[in-house]
Amino acid sequence: MKDIIVQKYGGTSVGSIDRIKRIAQKVVKLKDSGKKVVVTVSAMAKTTDDLMNKARQINENPPERELDMLLSTGEQISIALLAMAIESLGEKVISLTGGQCGIITDSNHKKARITEIDTERIEEELSQDKIVIVAGFQGINENNDITTLGRGGSDTTAVAVAAALKAEKCEIYTDVDGVYTADPRVVKNAKLLDKISYDEMLELASLGAKVLHGRSVEMARKYKIPLVVKSSFNDSKGTEIVEVSEMEKVQVRGVSLDKNIAKLSVLEVPDRPGVAFKLFSELSKNHIPVDMIIQNINRDLVNDISFTVKIDDLSKALVICKEIANEVGASKVLSDSKVCKLSVVGTGIAGSAEVASTFFETLYESGINIQMISTSEIKISCIIDEKFGEDGLCHLHDKFNFDSDFEREVC
Amino acid sequence: MKDIIVQKYGGTSVGSIDRIKRIAQKVVKLKDSGKKVVVTVSAMAKTTDDLMNKARQINENPPERELDMLLSTGEQISIALLAMAIESLGEKVISLTGGQCGIITDSNHKKARITEIDTERIEEELSQDKIVIVAGFQGINENNDITTLGRGGSDTTAVAVAAALKAEKCEIYTDVDGVYTADPRVVKNAKLLDKISYDEMLELASLGAKVLHGRSVEMARKYKIPLVVKSSFNDSKGTEIVEVSEMEKVQVRGVSLDKNIAKLSVLEVPDRPGVAFKLFSELSKNHIPVDMIIQNINRDLVNDISFTVKIDDLSKALVICKEIANEVGASKVLSDSKVCKLSVVGTGIAGSAEVASTFFETLYESGINIQMISTSEIKISCIIDEKFGEDGLCHLHDKFNFDSDFEREVC
Numbered sequence: 001m002k003d004i005i006v007q008k009y010g011g012t013s014v015g016s017i018d019r020i021k022r023i024a025q026k027v028v029k030l031k032d033s034g035k036k037v038v039v040t041v042s043a044m045a046k047t048t049d050d051l052m053n054k055a056r057q058i059n060e061n062p063p064e065r066e067l068d069m070l071l072s073t074g075e076q077i078s079i080a081l082l083a084m085a086i087e088s089l090g091e092k093v094i095s096l097t098g099g100q101c102g103i104i105t106d107s108n109h110k111k112a113r114i115t116e117i118d119t120e121r122i123e124e125e126l127s128q129d130k131i132v133i134v135a136g137f138q139g140i141n142e143n144n145d146i147t148t149l150g151r152g153g154s155d156t157t158a159v160a161v162a163a164a165l166k167a168e169k170c171e172i173y174t175d176v177d178g179v180y181t182a183d184p185r186v187v188k189n190a191k192l193l194d195k196i197s198y199d200e201m202l203e204l205a206s207l208g209a210k211v212l213h214g215r216s217v218e219m220a221r222k223y224k225i226p227l228v229v230k231s232s233f234n235d236s237k238g239t240e241i242v243e244v245s246e247m248e249k250v251q252v253r254g255v256s257l258d259k260n261i262a263k264l265s266v267l268e269v270p271d272r273p274g275v276a277f278k279l280f281s282e283l284s285k286n287h288i289p290v291d292m293i294i295q296n297i298n299r300d301l302v303n304d305i306s307f308t309v310k311i312d313d314l315s316k317a318l319v320i321c322k323e324i325a326n327e328v329g330a331s332k333v334l335s336d337s338k339v340c341k342l343s344v345v346g347t348g349i350a351g352s353a354e355v356a357s358t359f360f361e362t363l364y365e366s367g368i369n370i371q372m373i374s375t376s377e378i379k380i381s382c383i384i385d386e387k388f389g390e391d392g393l394c395h396l397h398d399k400f401n402f403d404s405d406f407e408r409e410v411c
Numbered sequence: 412m413k414d415i416i417v418q419k420y421g422g423t424s425v426g427s428i429d430r431i432k433r434i435a436q437k438v439v440k441l442k443d444s445g446k447k448v449v450v451t452v453s454a455m456a457k458t459t460d461d462l463m464n465k466a467r468q469i470n471e472n473p474p475e476r477e478l479d480m481l482l483s484t485g486e487q488i489s490i491a492l493l494a495m496a497i498e499s500l501g502e503k504v505i506s507l508t509g510g511q512c513g514i515i516t517d518s519n520h521k522k523a524r525i526t527e528i529d530t531e532r533i534e535e536e537l538s539q540d541k542i543v544i545v546a547g548f549q550g551i552n553e554n555n556d557i558t559t560l561g562r563g564g565s566d567t568t569a570v571a572v573a574a575a576l577k578a579e580k581c582e583i584y585t586d587v588d589g590v591y592t593a594d595p596r597v598v599k600n601a602k603l604l605d606k607i608s609y610d611e612m613l614e615l616a617s618l619g620a621k622v623l624h625g626r627s628v629e630m631a632r633k634y635k636i637p638l639v640v641k642s643s644f645n646d647s648k649g650t651e652i653v654e655v656s657e658m659e660k661v662q663v664r665g666v667s668l669d670k671n672i673a674k675l676s677v678l679e680v681p682d683r684p685g686v687a688f689k690l691f692s693e694l695s696k697n698h699i700p701v702d703m704i705i706q707n708i709n710r711d712l713v714n715d716i717s718f719t720v721k722i723d724d725l726s727k728a729l730v731i732c733k734e735i736a737n738e739v740g741a742s743k744v745l746s747d748s749k750v751c752k753l754s755v756v757g758t759g760i761a762g763s764a765e766v767a768s769t770f771f772e773t774l775y776e777s778g779i780n781i782q783m784i785s786t787s788e789i790k791i792s793c794i795i796d797e798k799f800g801e802d803g804l805c806h807l808h809d810k811f812n813f814d815s816d817f818e819r820e821v822c
Contacts (some may be wrong), residue, residue, distance in 0.1 A: 002745035017468045051488065059495040066498070068508050070491035073484035077462065084470040087477070093479050100555055121555075133515045144511055144532075 002127070004029060004167040008040040008136065008158035012175045013232035014078050023173075023232065024085035029133060031091060036126045040136040040158040041082055043074025051364035064109035068138075068148045072098070075135035075154075077229055083133050083317075092130040096121065098138035099146065103157065105139035111150030114139060114157075117164035124152065152213020159216045163223035167170055170225050172212060173232035178239035179204065179211055181254040186390050187397045193253065195240045199333035200253045203345040203379045206291075207256040217241065252346040252355060255396045257389050259340040261291070263371065264313040268302040276305060279324045288313045288322060292341070292374045292381065302331075306372060306381065311337055339371065340389040343381040344396060358381055362399045368392050415537070416441060419451040419547065419569035421588045425489050427454035434584075434643065435496035438542060442502060447537045447795065451569040451578065452493055452548040454485025475520035479549075479559045483509070486546035486565075494544050503541040506530065509549035510557065514568065515549035522561030525550060525568075527780075528575035545572055557563040570627045574634035576712035581636050583623060584643035589650035589797050590615065590622055591798060592665040597801050598808045604664065606651045611664045614756040614790045617702075618667040628652065629762075651690055663757040663766060666807045668800050670751040672702070673725040674782065675730055679713040679742035687716060690735045697731060699724045703752070703785045703792065719794065722748055744778020754792040767791055773810045813821040 007027065014020050023041075031037045051070050055062045062070075080094035086093040102118030125132045136154030139147050155172055160172035179201065180190040183277055196204075198221035205214035211229055218225045220241065228240025269275050278293065283290055293307040309317045314337055321333045342363075349355045359380050363370055368391070372383035384392060416437065425431050434452075442448045462481050466473045472529035473481075490506035497504040511531030536543045538657045547565030550558050560567055566583055573581035590612065597717040607615075609632035616625035622640055631638045631652065641649025680686050687706065694701055704718040725748055732744045753774075759764045770791050773780055779802070795803060 017465065020469060054428065054488075057497055058431060058492055059499040062495040063498050066491045066494045066506055069494070069508075073487045074486070076484045077465075077481060079464060080477045080484075081469055083477045083480070084466055084473040085510075087474050088470040095477055097480075097557075147510075164770060399684060 002257065004036045004038060004162075006040065006158050006162035006163050006167045006170045007173060008154060008171070009042070009173045009232055010154065010175065010271060011045040011048070013173050014041050014082065017081075017170040019232075020078075020081050020085050024082060026232070027082075028089050028091050029088060031084070031160040035168075038122060038126070038132045038161060038167070039082065039326045040154060040161060040393055041075065043071075044078055045075040045356035047077065064167050065145060068109045068146050072135070072138045072146045078308055079133045079135045086131055086133070092128070092131050093133065094125050095133040095138055096125070096134070097135045097141035099144070099218055101132075101161070102145060103160070105141055105147045105149070107141040107143070107145070107147065108148055112135060112139060112141070112147035114149070114160050116197040117160055118162075119164045122161070122165065127294050142235045152215045155216035155220060156215050159223075159225055159227065162225045163219060167225065168197050169228060170220065170236075171228045171230065172216075173230060174211060175231065175233065176211055177231045177236045178229050179233070179241075179254070181400075182393055182397045183257065187255075187394050188259065190397065192236075194237070194241055195238045196253055197347060198241055198243060199378055200273070200345050200347060201241045203343070203376070204254055204256055207341065207343040207345065207354045207379065207381065212241075216398075234359075236348045240399055252344050252349070252400045255393055256343050256344050256345065257340060257393045258343075259386060259389055260311050261308045261341055261381055261383075262311045262335060262337040262365050263339045264306050264314075264317055265304060265306040266325050266332075266369045267304050267334065269305055269325075270329050270372050271301045275328050278328065279305065279321070281318070282320050282324055283317060286316060286319050288320070292372060292383065293373060294372055308339075308341065338386045339383050340386045341381050341383055341390045342389065343398065344400065345379045347378055349375075349378050349380060358399060359396065362395050363392060366392060366395045414445070415447045415449060415573075415576050416680060417449045417451065417569050417573035417576070417578045417581045418584060419565060419582070420453065420643055421565065421586070422453040422456040422585045424584050425452050425493065431492050431496050433487075435493060435500055437643070438493075438497060439500050442542055446579075447535060449537070449545060449572060449578070450493065451545045451565060451572060452486065453547050453565040454482075454490040455489055458485040458488065468655075476556060478634050479520045479557050479714070482559055483546070483549045483557045486548050490544045490546045497542055497544075503539065505536050505541050506544040507536075508546045509568070510551035510555070512543075512545050512572070514550035514571070516552055516558045516560070518552040518558065520558055523550060523552070523558035525571050526686055528571055530572075530575045533572070533576065536568045559659070560736070561664065563626045566624050567630060568626035569635075570630045570636055570638065573636045574630060578636065580639060581631065581638045582641065582649075583627075584641060585622060585773065586642065586644065587622055588645070588647045589640050590652075590665070592811075593808045595803065595806055597668065598805050599664075601808060602604045603647075604650045605648070606653055607664055608758060609652055609654060610789055611756050611758060614754070615665055615667055615749045615789070617667055618752065618754040618756065618792065623652075627705040639748070640656070643666070656769075663755050663760070663811045665756050666804055666811065667754050667756065668751060668799060668804045671722050671792075672719045672750060672752055673722045673746060674719050674794055675717055675725075675728055675732055676717040676745040676748045677736050677741050677743075678715050678745065680716055680736075681740050682712045683715050686739050689739065690716065693731050693735055694720075694728060697727060699728050699731070703783060703794065705783050705785060719750075719752065719783075749797045750794050751797045752792050752794055753800065753803045753807065754790050755811065756790045758789055760786075760789050760791060769810060770807065773806050774803060777806045778801060
């Protein structure tokens with residue numbers, strides 16, 4: 001329906017009674033402007049931590065189904081309280097759990113994927129002129145068991161509901177003003193972007209920008225739902241995430257830094273088919289996501305294979321690498337957790353030698369050694385020593401000159 | 412199924428992490444003895460208060476549907492935590508919300524009545540050798556909205572589930588050792604009863620004994636479910652509530668005191684048909700439950716009608732009485748909140764002049780004036796001045812000589 005707006009408010013946005021009241025006013029204002037409004041909320045900040053804390057005191061490794069049963073109460077509390085706040089402003093409103101609004105998922109507790117949304121109930125409530133409050137982060141499986149969607153789950157709920165309702169727009173309210181050219185806590189003159197493409201946003205998300213989870217952006221792209229990211233604490237316009245970047249020329253959209261990674265290298269791997277498969281399938285079986293796999297041309301019938309993993313997975317990955325190295329006859333496994341990934345993102349980067357050379361030149365001028373390089377259609381990433389991360393980010397941001405009108409400060 | 416035991420643990424029994432762990436051990440012990448076990452739990456003590464407090468800060472008069480959405484999370488948290496505790500002891504277990512275990516209610520939010528229980532899911536889980544944890548106090552209506560059962564709700568869930576499963580027994584664990592001949596906090600030599608009949612328990616419950624809500628007793632009686640009330644903090648045998656009292660002779664089962672009442676009198680009501688109807692239907696329309704209605708024989712074509720209400724309803728009842736008194740031409744409305752109700756309960760009391768005369772004699776000897784008297788098949792109640800309540804209770808308990816082997820203390 002053309003006039004439906006889906007809004008999503010995160011945990012800090014509903015973190016206190018006063019904030020819930022403020023959100024209620026924002027929601028009612030939108031409703032009064034003539035829109036049909038669906039609001040997705042997360043658990044109040046701290047509720048989830050409190051519940052996890054209780055669970056761990058009872059069972060160090062709680063069953064995932066029961067954890068979902070427990071944690072899903074967090075959003076249920078938020079939706080009920082927000083509905084009460086909206087009702088006190090005189091608007092018709094109803095709160096719905098994930099199950100009640102027909103969000104069906106697979107049975108992977110703690111990280112379920114939405115398989116289907118039956119919007120009948122939401123549409124029925126909207127047709128009665130109600131504001132509909134939907135619990136984020138949760139659904140039910142075919143067995144009627146409660147599931148949670150894992151990281152980025154509430155954003156995903158909002159986008160999925162928007163897609164299912166064919167909403168006009170999905171607005172993600174958060175504690176930052178939108179998407180910046182770089183992390184504004186690190187780069188002082190980072191600039192807020194008016195627009196960014198789904199693809200660029202996806203790369204930024206996967207490269208450590210915490211503003212939106214890649215999963216929700218992927219879904220928005222798939223169903224062509226215009227996304228807006230903006231602050232729930234002020235009236236800033238935020239950043240629109242749209243299908244295509246408007247400019248045709250190469251555009252570096254932002255720079256990013258991910259310190260949450262570690263590097264692994266398996267040295268002198270015999271150059272024969274199936275070795276890389278063996279290594280990465282074993283990592284995959286152990287649920288260790290791998291990023292930036294690099295294998296250089298072979299020399300002397302052996303290869304060095306390097307890749308990065310999340311820092312939390314390092315010790316587990318190391319054990320697996322050593323086993324496989326032993327099995328296939330590789331000479332050694334090296335690891336380094338004191339690294340970070342510096343990236344530039346923008347449409348058309350792959351076609352432009354200029355962006356890559358500017359990137360490498362900047363690092364060279366800053367005296368930063370590059371350990372690994374990887375590129376895609378719309379990004380270039382380098383692994384460097386962790387201690388140069390912030391410095392490199394600032395120099396890159398300066399060099400790519402995001403907005404010449406923008407007043408620069410020394411970073 | 413003959414080997415199913417349903418247990419219920421109240422809010423104080425699951426009031427802390429340690430208590431939840433202790434309950435888990437009790438449950439596992441029962442399971443290991445070869446029984447199929449279904450456990451109903453309430454919200455952890457304080458959770459409900461915390462949630463109500465949040466709700467009131469947001470909306471002084473929160474919509475009841477949203478209140479149910481909010482408060483039902485309390486039991487959902489308890490069942491998940493108890494399931495985790497049981498799993499950590501190595502038993503197979505699953506927690507189910509009211510909706511998941513097929514508890515269907517009407518749509519009277521905050522005080523819903525169970526209309527149907529579809530036990531398919533519970534039976535399926537039991538057949539997989541799991542301990543099943545059921546959220547007390549809640550269900551869903553036909554619209555899939557969450558409802559709560561109101562006062563005594565968790566006991567009612569336990570008994571209803573036991574009835575639907577044709578369980579062998581329903582055990583209600585609480586913070587007292589069972590049903591006493593009088594409130595042991597007031598009467599020091601009160602005796603724990605081994606057995607009591609449903610009817611006697613019902614009267615005791617309605618007369619202020621807080622150990623079991625009348626609603627659950629009624630349901631147990633209806634479906635002939637043997638009930639046991641016992642302590643969750645020790646291994647006392649508790650009290651069995653069974654269909655018929657075993658003795659044929661008149662048996663005073665207990666004495667009780669209810670201070671939570673107020674007395675109203677409408678004086679000189681014209682003696683014509685429909686006047687009492689008018690008064691009590693108006694009170695009923697305003698949801699004011701009335702107890703102990705007394706109208707004496709008429710004199711001079713007018714009647715005095717007296718009745719008692721819960722103390723919280725007094726001011727509302729007074730307004731209604733004055734309106735009706737005015738309308739029908741009664742002379743005056745009197746009220747008194749400084750009264751209490753003293754009762755003796757036991758099978759066959761109605762047929763025994765001895766019990767009544769002993770009751771009245773005891774009050775006379777204690778210098779206590781009787782304001783109103785009401786009797787039923789199995790109880791006699793007197794309204795007296797509030798300040799004599801405890802004193803009267805102790806004297807009655809002594810007089811009825813509940814157990815001559817029992818060592819008496821001066822009350």
